[in-house]
Amino acid sequence: xxxxxxxxxxxxxxxxxxxxxxxxxxxxxxxxxxxxxxxxxxxxxxxxxxxxxxxxxxxxxxxxxxxxxxxxxxxxxxxxxxxxxxxxxxxxxxxxxxxxxxxxxxxxxxxxxxxxxxxxxxxxxxxxxxxxxxxxxxxxxxxxxxxxxxxxxxxxxxxxxxxxxxxxxxxxxxxxxxxxxxxxxxxxxxxxxxxxxxxxxxxxxxxxxxxxxxxxxxxxxxxxxxxxxxxxxxxxxxxxxxxxxxxxxxxxxxxxxxxxxxxxxxxxxxxxxxxxxxxxxxxxxxxxxxxxxxxxxxxxxxxxxxxxxxxxxxxxxxxxxxxxxxxxxx
Numbered sequence: 001x002x003x004x005x006x007x008x009x010x011x012x013x014x015x016x017x018x019x020x021x022x023x024x025x026x027x028x029x030x031x032x033x034x035x036x037x038x039x040x041x042x043x044x045x046x047x048x049x050x051x052x053x054x055x056x057x058x059x060x061x062x063x064x065x066x067x068x069x070x071x072x073x074x075x076x077x078x079x080x081x082x083x084x085x086x087x088x089x090x091x092x093x094x095x096x097x098x099x100x101x102x103x104x105x106x107x108x109x110x111x112x113x114x115x116x117x118x119x120x121x122x123x124x125x126x127x128x129x130x131x132x133x134x135x136x137x138x139x140x141x142x143x144x145x146x147x148x149x150x151x152x153x154x155x156x157x158x159x160x161x162x163x164x165x166x167x168x169x170x171x172x173x174x175x176x177x178x179x180x181x182x183x184x185x186x187x188x189x190x191x192x193x194x195x196x197x198x199x200x201x202x203x204x205x206x207x208x209x210x211x212x213x214x215x216x217x218x219x220x221x222x223x224x225x226x227x228x229x230x231x232x233x234x235x236x237x238x239x240x241x242x243x244x245x246x247x248x249x250x251x252x253x254x255x256x257x258x259x260x261x262x263x264x265x266x267x268x269x270x271x272x273x274x275x276x277x278x279x280x281x282x283x284x285x286x287x288x289x290x291x292x293x294x295x296x297x298x299x300x301x302x303x304x305x306x307x308x309x310x311x312x313x314x315x316x317x318x319x320x321x322x323x324x325x326x327x328x329x330x
Contacts, residue, residue, distance in 0.1 A: 002026070005143070005170055009121070012185035018178070025173040028151050037155045040081055044162050045071075054166070055138040057089065057104035059131065061164045064094035075163070082156050084285040087128040090160065100285035103131045105278045106192065106221070106313070109270040113317050115217045117141045120187035123211065125176055126194040129156035130169070137166045147174040176204055182211040192221040192315075197244045205261035214323035218263065223311040224249050224271075230256050233308060240295035240304045240311060254314050263318035270315040 002022045006013050029038045053060040064072050076095045088099030117139040124133055127146030130153075136144060144166075146157070150173070157171045174181075176194055189208050195201050208218055225233050227250035239245040249257065251271050258266045279292040297303040302310050 003172075005168075009143075009185055012183050014181040018172075018174070018181050021174065021178065022172060025149070028173065029155075034151055036081070037151060040078055041155065041158055041162075044078065044159070045074075047163055048165075053138075054134050054164075056091075057108070058091040058096060059089070059134045060091040061134075061160060062093035067093065078159065080284075082152070082159060084289045085129070085156065086285060087131040088284070090131070092160075092163075098282040098284050099131075100279060100282060100289070100291050102278050104135075106315075107132060107135050109272070110219060110221075110315055110317075111135075113267075113269045114219060115188055117188065121145075121185060121213075123147070123179075123182070123186045123189045125179065125189065125191040125208075127157075127171065127190075128153050130160065130171060132190060132192070133169055133171075134160070134164065134166065137169055142168060144169045146171045147176075147178070149173045149175045176207075179204075179207040179211050184211070184213050186212055186216060188217045188219070190219045192219070193223070195220065195222050196246060196248055197242075199246050201247050201249075201257055202261055205257060205263070209261055209263060209320050212320040214320055216320045218258075218318050218320070219269070219315070220258065220318065221313060221315040222249065222254060223274075224251060224254060224314040225309040226250070226312065227309075228252065235306070235308060238306055239308055240306075241290065242295075248308075248311070249314075251314050254316060258316060258318045262321070264321055265317075265319040267317050268314070269317050271312060273312050274310070 003015060003019050006015060028034065052063055072093050075093050079092055079097060085097055085099040087101050087103045088097050090097040117136055120141045121143045122136060122141050124146040127133055127148050130146050133144045133146045154171055154173055161169065176198060189212055191208060195204055198204055212218060225248050230250060230253040232247040232249040232253050234247055235245060239248060255266055274292055276293055281287065281289060281291045295305055296310055297305055304310055
């Protein structure tokens with residue numbers, strides 16, 4: 001069975017549906033357009049697990065002293081073949097993978113607000129290459145599952161995990177629309193930078209709540225706009241050059257979304273402007289890729305290139321009602 005690691009949770013998962021979905025997703029790597037990614041993964045040598053330190057800002061995978069300079073060069077050239085790297089940083093056999101996003105900035109803003117993850121089941125929606133999953137792994141969760149329906153993200157994750165071999169860490173190319181295949185399974189769910197890419201933010205939040213165990217915690221992050229009133233921008237066409245942006249809320253609107261979705265204990269973790277220090281082009285995410293500087297009006301950095309309010313980042317934490325209250329006010 002392709003999802004054997006979910007068998008212990010079979011009463012909380014639609015295994016038949018997800019197994020068929022995984023079988024379909026696993027064929028994506030065979031498409032002609034992905035032949036280079038498939039060849040790269042097949043060419044990786046067998047190695048011992050070398051996850052040296054997962055609890056630091058630049059996740060350390062591999063010790064260069066354990067391998068020959070020739071092997072180190074081979075590994076790093078393989079990593080460079082997977083450019084662009086959007087999330088990081090990683091220290092890969094002594095090479096600093098400086099991704100577009102300094103994801104450690106975001107993690108450091110929220111890490112003290114996250115429940116203790118030891119022995120817990122955790123879902124990261126839209127996990128990209130798994131940077132946050134690797135950061136969580138040193139707490140020894142029972143299960144870490146990341147989902148993201150992007151073949152480049154899966155390939156970068158498989159590349160890193162090939163060397164790290166972190167137990168109980170899994171990646172599937174499932175989308176946010178598949179969260180409703182899980183019922184009261186996860187202790188903690190992360191959704192960071194996903195909700196504004198979809199048409200139905202409340203439905204997404206309700207599905208996240210349903211996938212949480214009673215009393216479970218959600219960490220939800222979004223781009224947002226300034227303003228004291230509860231409203232959301234709905235761009236006619238693009239927002240910061242992105243077509244797939246729908247509702248961009250003010251902070252109070254975002255808080256109200258979680259309350260409308262029946263979360264309790266809603267708290268603001270962070271409300272910060274985006275900066276060129278946190279999101280920018282690097283040697284590991286070079287042109288023709290674009291980043292924040294390309295998305296803003298060069299003559300007025302408070303506006304996007306289209307004239308909308310420039311994005312902020314809002315991060316909230318919230319909780320599903322404990323079991324004794326779970327059937328009230330639903």
